[in-house]
Amino acid sequence: MRVLGVDPGLTRCGFGVVDSGRGRTVTPVAVDVVRTPPEMDLALRLLRISDAAEQWLDLHRPTVVAVERVFSQHNVRTAMATAQAGGVVALAAARRGIDVCFHTPSQVKSAVTGNGAADKKQVTAMVTKILGLSVAPKPADAADALALAICHCWRAPMMARMAQAEEAAAQQRLRYEAKLAEVTKSRLKKAGTR
Template structure:
């Protein structure tokens, strides 16, 4: 499975692509950062991010795009910019019929470091080790994008099993409720 990880941001949007192998094996494919000038109009900044993401999707052909979910930030303006950048990337993927999965920062940190509150340096160090990179990806947005891709590779099988279990439980619940309705209808018909 090829995964494109995206650490969304207006000033720096990290992009990383990895291939999953057997077990927890993950191989690096590409990493980079899209930068937009702060003095550029918001719509133009989003357009640049979208165009770069589309170029990466067309070049690397990911099976899925993993985007960091905006969870909570103290600065509302930063949170809005992050959400908007993530949104244009998700839209670019949807136009290509590429599934998009969102992961919270703590899910990603827990997956790659074992600690959901790990710092950026720890995430970068672990990604460098996991992917056996000669040098650490810089800036941190690039490392975070790779971490998102790796976390998705490792979490996807579990998420698929959970979804299958939920679907099975829902189907069993429907059958049970249908049986109860049929029994109630039979009792009602027998009592008339």
């Protein structure tokens, strides 16, 4: 599986691609940060991020895109900008029929460091170690994008098993309800003939 991890942001939007191997093996493919100047019009900044996302999708051909979910931030303006940047990336992927998964920052930190409250320094250190990089990815947005991709590689099998279990439970519930309706109908029919 090839995963494009995206750490969305208007000023800096991190893109990182990894390939997953057997077990928890992940191999780095590419990483970069797209920057837009704060004085640029919002629509043009989003267009620049969208164009970059489309280039990354066409160049690296990921099987899935992992985007950081805006979970909660004290600064509403920052949260909106992050959500907008993530949205244009998700849209570019959806247009190509590529699945998009969202992971919260604590899910990513927990997957990569084992601590959902880890700081950026710890995340960068673990990403560097996991991917066997000789130099830590900089800025932190680049490391965060790779962390998102790693997180998805490691969480995807569990997410697939959970989806299968939920589907099996839903099918079982439907069979049970159908059988219950059949039994009820039969009992009502017998009661009506007495």
